[in-house]
Amino acid sequence: YAAADIALWDIVGKAHGAPVYRLLGDGESHPKLPYASVLFGDTPAETREIGEDLRRRGYKAAKFGWGPMGKIDEATDIALVAEARAGIGDAAELMIDAGIVWGDDVDTAFSRARSFAEYSPTWLEEPLYPHAIDAYAALTARGPAVPIAAGEGAGLYRQAEDIIVNGGVQFAQIDVGRVGGITPAFRVRRLCEARGVQYVNHTFKSHLSVAASLHVFATNPDFRLCEYPAAGSPLSQGLASHVEREADGTVRAPEAPGLGVTIDMDAVREFH
Numbered sequence: 001y002a003a004a005d006i007a008l009w010d011i012v013g014k015a016h017g018a019p020v021y022r023l024l025g026d027g028e029s030h031p032k033l034p035y036a037s038v039l040f041g042d043t044p045a046e047t048r049e050i051g052e053d054l055r056r057r058g059y060k061a062a063k064f065g066w067g068p069m070g071k072i073d074e075a076t077d078i079a080l081v082a083e084a085r086a087g088i089g090d091a092a093e094l095m096i097d098a099g100i101v102w103g104d105d106v107d108t109a110f111s112r113a114r115s116f117a118e119y120s121p122t123w124l125e126e127p128l129y130p131h132a133i134d135a136y137a138a139l140t141a142r143g144p145a146v147p148i149a150a151g152e153g154a155g156l157y158r159q160a161e162d163i164i165v166n167g168g169v170q171f172a173q174i175d176v177g178r179v180g181g182i183t184p185a186f187r188v189r190r191l192c193e194a195r196g197v198q199y200v201n202h203t204f205k206s207h208l209s210v211a212a213s214l215h216v217f218a219t220n221p222d223f224r225l226c227e228y229p230a231a232g233s234p235l236s237q238g239l240a241s242h243v244e245r246e247a248d249g250t251v252r253a254p255e256a257p258g259l260g261v262t263i264d265m266d267a268v269r270e271f272h
Helices: 002-016 020-024 046-055 075-087 106-119 133-140 159-167 181-196 205-218 234-238 264-272
Strands: 033-039 061-065 093-098 123-125 148-150 169-172 198-201 225-229
Touching: 002 020, 002 181, 002 205, 020 181, 033 046, 033 093, 046 061, 046 169, 061 075, 075 093, 075 106, 075 181, 106 123, 106 133, 123 169, 133 148, 133 159, 148 198, 159 169, 159 181, 169 181, 181 205, 198 205, 198 225, 205 225, 234 264
Parallel strands: 033 061, 033 225, 061 093, 093 123, 123 148, 148 169, 169 198
Antiparallel strands: none
């Protein structure tokens, strides 16, 4: 369903000679800060190396996730975050993705947020299961030291609404490929605007998804962050033309008609 919705927006945009964001409403496209989305290294030292590489590549923000986080002990969790910060530097924004590792354990999620606060992360992402709405509500009600982000698992508008309205998250991360496409994602954007929640795309893999995601929130200057895949398989990297970072390090929704990216059919055939 999401694939059909995204494809139809692309078709309509090309028929009208306009980028999708212009079809969604009035307003200009605003730059977004792309954060490199990567996995934690297997060790804190390896995590630092990954961060240093991202800094050399010019990224001003990075999100580290999954890997050993939450699977060994508290000291390791803190060391992973500390080395991620050391790697990308104090000037960059740092995001932490816990990868649902604490299930519905509100106490541990709250405690880790307090421990991670020393390293000034922008958010702690998915510390709990996507469906654990009551647990999210309990966690956010306690006022954790780091803002809480979630929502990538929402497969319907109603699920996204639930985590925002009842879960109380401060960042709603919506995947256009899961929530049903650009149409319901745009509804979530409007909900975030009404409730003072930050809308962020969830895009870990292809630039086709980056483009589709950017059109959803391009015209809101307050939604300033864009998840940007910094690694991936030959398929995910070669599927479509890239949404390139500009000279100042930001990205924008493509201005070409439709989604604004070109599908590489040779890559599609190779990996079909």
